[in-house]
Amino acid sequence: MDEEIQHFVGYLENVKKVSRNTVMSYHGDLGKMTAYMKNQGVCSVDEISATLLNSFVLNMECTGKSAATISRYIASIKAFFEYLMREHVLEEDPSFFLKAPKVEKKVPGILTVQEMEDILDQPVTDNPKGLRDKAMLELLYATGMRVSELVHLEAEDVNLRFGWIICREEGKERMIPFGGTAGRALLEYMDRGRDSFMKKRPEKLLFLNCSGAPMSRQGFWKVLKGYAAKAGIDKDITPRMFRHSCAAHMAAGGAGLQIIQEMLGYTDVAATQIYAEFQPGIRKEYSKAHPRG
Incomplete structure (x- = not known):
């Protein structure tokens, strides 16, 4: 069993090119499953049955694991057994009928447009630090990028x-547009502020x-x-919160979920469904168009 997991991890790293954190997550989840199976006297993947996998999931529920955590474990298990089927290690997939519990998607905390404007108005731009802070805040709100992407620009x-701008993280990159306000803040910082931080040394990083x-991310948070x-x-x-606010405010302004997905770098448009309730006109159009509206 351990050998098959190592092969699967190698497949994730070398073929699928997934991130290190994702690999570690899969490895950890499958390690917990393996430990449970060995406690049941099962040491080979071909001895794992659908009943044993259901028992493992039930054990997680009984020990207080959240629905989100259980869903992650099930996703890892399914991916593992799909790999084993594809590699012809197994003829039947014992995880086929495993179903993840429903996870309630909560709308993330967001700022109102006025709150966002109040924050963005705070930096005093008559000094290099204020110019830098203004540029960072405006760019973060304009693009919805992750802070890790912002500080590595x-x-x-x-x-x-x-x-x-081009965002690069974990071997992936995407282009994100920004508006005139962020553009002016960036221009001011690059013209009148950035040299003060460089200390007369060449530096590739923007901030x-x-x-x-x-x-650092912690420094920007402060x-x-x-x-x-x-x-x-x-x-x-x-x-x-800036990232979620950018997405929610764009949805409220009429942006489609696919556009938001591409800007924020989500791999699946389903990840943006939490912003659907901010989109304007859905209820109105439904009432007009649906015969039972």
Whole structure:
């Protein structure tokens, strides 16, 4: 069983090219399944039955695992057995009838448009730090990128003329447009602020801290929380909230879910369904068009 899991992990890394974190997640989930099976006296993949897998899932439920966690385990198990079937290790898939529990998708915490504007208005742009902070905040809201992508941006990733940036993370990249407000903030920072952080040294990264070192996610979080406090916003502000707010505000403005998916870098459009309720006009159009509306 351990050998098959190692082969599967190698397949994920070398063929599917999935991220290190994803590989570790699969490996951990399958390791827990293996430990359970061995406790039941089962040491070979061809001895694992649908009944044993259901027993494993039931055991997770009894030990208080959340529906989201159980769903993740089941996804890992299914992917593993699909691999074994494809490699002709097994003739039947014992995980075929496993069903993940329903996971309630909660609408993430978002800021109102006014709250967002209040935060974005806080940086004082008569100094390099204010110019940098303004550019980072405007760009984060304009694009919905992850903070890890923001702090790893290089100067050459920004196309001010056409209003595009290139985000790179875990071997993947995507192009995201940004508007005039973010573009002006970036131009001001690059013209009048960035050199002060570079300390006369060549540096590829776009955003640096006051010591001339790369800006960290934690460092940016402190910057964000400081401006939120100045704006008088009594919410637990996180960089992720900016990302969700960007998506929700775009949906409210009429953007389609597929566009939001591409901008935010989700692999599946289903991940954007939580923003559907912000889209305008759905109820109105339904009432007009449906005979039972």
